Amino acid sequence: MSDSTPNATQQKWDTIYSNGNEMDVPPMRVVAENLHLLPASGRGLELACGLAANSFALAQAGMTMDAWDISPVAVKRVAQRAADKGLPVHAEARDVVENPPGDESYDLVVVSHFLDRSIMPAIKACLKPGGLVFYQTFTQTKVSDGGPSNLEFRLADGELLQLFGDFQPLVYREEGRVGMLTQGFRNEALLVARKPL
Template sequence: MSDDRDRWNDRYEQADFDPDDDPVPALERRISTLPDGRALDVATGTGRNALFLAEHGYDVDAVDISDAALERARDRAAERGVDANWIRADLADFDPGRERYDVIVVSFFAALEHLPALKDALAPGGVLIYEHHLRSSDPVAGPSTDRYRYRSNDLLRACLDLTILSYEERRRPVDDGGDEDGSEDDDGTIAVATLVARRSSGGTQSYPLVSDVGGDDA
């Protein structure tokens, strides 16, 4: 764990590392459809998802292994006049509890082995938003090896015990800021899987009304 912490601290302490300020598109697009309450941002980095959730009234727990990332997140929170409960921990050592969170966000962190605990941490009706890199034959930015990428439908299969509200695999343009995934060059496009799923069951359910204007980012 200390090796991972040192590696990410080194990354976030680089003066030229300027992660994206914007939340993942699926979260931003669906925020008005999500249940209110308490949120968890996994591998928060400099807090782009956590701060967005806090600005929309959520009580936010934000977990990351990197001290340097969380220091930057606190500074950004102060600048924006919001706050979160910043937790320095390896996800393997973090207990999210049971039925605690109304929204859980995971962005660009390979955590399939932790999904059972994260799903248990969703409150009834709670929503999981998860985006991660895919293995691709296209020239894409992101992790340098497939070790840190998911295969097609890996994420979908891992969440079939939830109600799948949206699932998509695609390439998406990114700009200079890119995503907080540790890749060396985030210019160009990334290949991503994006999942939105709810802890609910039954053949007849209520579903969120989501506009198609601007394309489906979820």
């Protein structure tokens, strides 16, 4: 396979993003409910951004965003939307596992519905001291279907807190299978945490 041949992951997501037309999807809860924690301005990075709903919400709140995804189809759509809306969301087609971010350049990193534990050190290192990580993804403990069937791509109980155990947790939510299962925030965990100064 030559370097320019799309890999299976890229092809899968290119097909998905070629078919769906919906762009006005809302940002994830971890972003929508915690915009008050942002600095007044700064530089943010969204990894595996898809159609970058999080980045658009963060840009609207004053951040200048880089948004990276392996799918050139998604990236093209994000770039077009950024131009249409005049928002600072800079989309780039990039495999974030093969080519993770460098050290200490961002005030914020956001990741949703994507989990590759091998890039956690790079996520931490790319934040400036005091920078924020916003993370939300699927949990192995769930009350209904949806999300990846491979448990490797889902968080174990409490795992997000563990992965960022050296950060200051600001917001954490994970409800597992406790209480009234038809209500609440289920099937996922979310974390906002701050890199030590």
